Amino acid sequence: MRPVFQQVDLTDAEVDVLEARYGPLAAALRVLVDATIRTQADDEVVAEALASVEHATALLAPTMIEGHSGVHYTETGRSWSWGNAAIGLRNAVAPPMEVVHLSTDVTRAEVHLPAAYEGPPGMVHGGVSALLLDHLMGVTASRMTQVTFTGTLTLRYTNPLPLGDVVLDGWVSGSEGRKVFVKATITGAQGVAVEADGIFIVPSWSV
């Protein structure tokens, strides 16, 4: 099954305008997600905050698109996935992570993970490490050009990963036909926390 990447008829400047419109709203929402976890406000204050949240939703909901956000690109090749769970600019579930290509085969991401990404007390959830590694490794496997899907992912948890600033490193370690082999790590205040090996598949429809 081939997913639908939608080409849209927008200039880069028009995409910039949309990012400037919706990005700050999602950023503010991330701060509110954090406050909702950590507040000790009483019933009355929480009721007022809830009314504010519902007011914001009532403003935004009438113009919502159907379904999901999707992946879009323009004629110039610029692409975005604003609803993506790992990198989505408009998605308060995403930290959001930004993956940088240091070279065709090497990637890096620096991410701040606050209280909303907790698993064991004070530590990043092991599954959040898996989410971010999976995404970064997929981007790594793409080598900036090809579409890939996760085939197999193996994660070895070697150290706790305290909440806060973390760094992910990814690199292509080989390829074989439509398979791309990728390695990656996520590192925090107590050293390398997870080592990952992935096999990513270039779908037959794309080659």
Add this chain to the structure above:
Amino acid sequence: MRPVFQQVDLTDAEVDVLEARYGPLAAALRVLVDATIRTQADDEVVAEALASVEHATALLAPTMIEGHSGVHYTETGRSWSWGNAAIGLRNAVAPPMEVVHLSTDVTRAEVHLPAAYEGPPGMVHGGVSALLLDHLMGVTASRMTQVTFTGTLTLRYTNPLPLGDVVLDGWVSGSEGRKVFVKATITGAQGVAVEADGIFIVPSWSV
């Protein structure tokens, strides 16, 4: 390093009061997260929604605890982790998933995954499957009594997983000393999407 699970001096009824206070706020926030991804509102409307979000934060922030939410339990053995990235009642990043023990060695979770959990267009992010599987498998490994940490996790992606309703199944497949072996799947509208094998470790300080 032993994580700190904090015992608190609350009755179950008092915990219920706190869940009833903060749970609906996080639930409303999840709806707003979705609207923020999918709205097509214009600058003026988005500015008003942003002001509402900032107002809610301003109400909640002055009473925030330091750091993170943590894992708490009462004298009766009731425990909760409201900030957890997979299951946290007060965490709008979490769907939240609720894991049920069908028996000591068998678990299940039914989760609805809306647009905020997207990876490929219309599909659940492969890393979100990893996050939820890791969490459910950790709960499975606990056998309702023991503390465990993820050692190794292997995920085989076999089918796309459309956004919407998904089911996770987990079961203990064996054990060896302080290692617990767990298998799990996540299943959606196109069948089993990911098959997972995990080795979970019972920390030496807990036995």
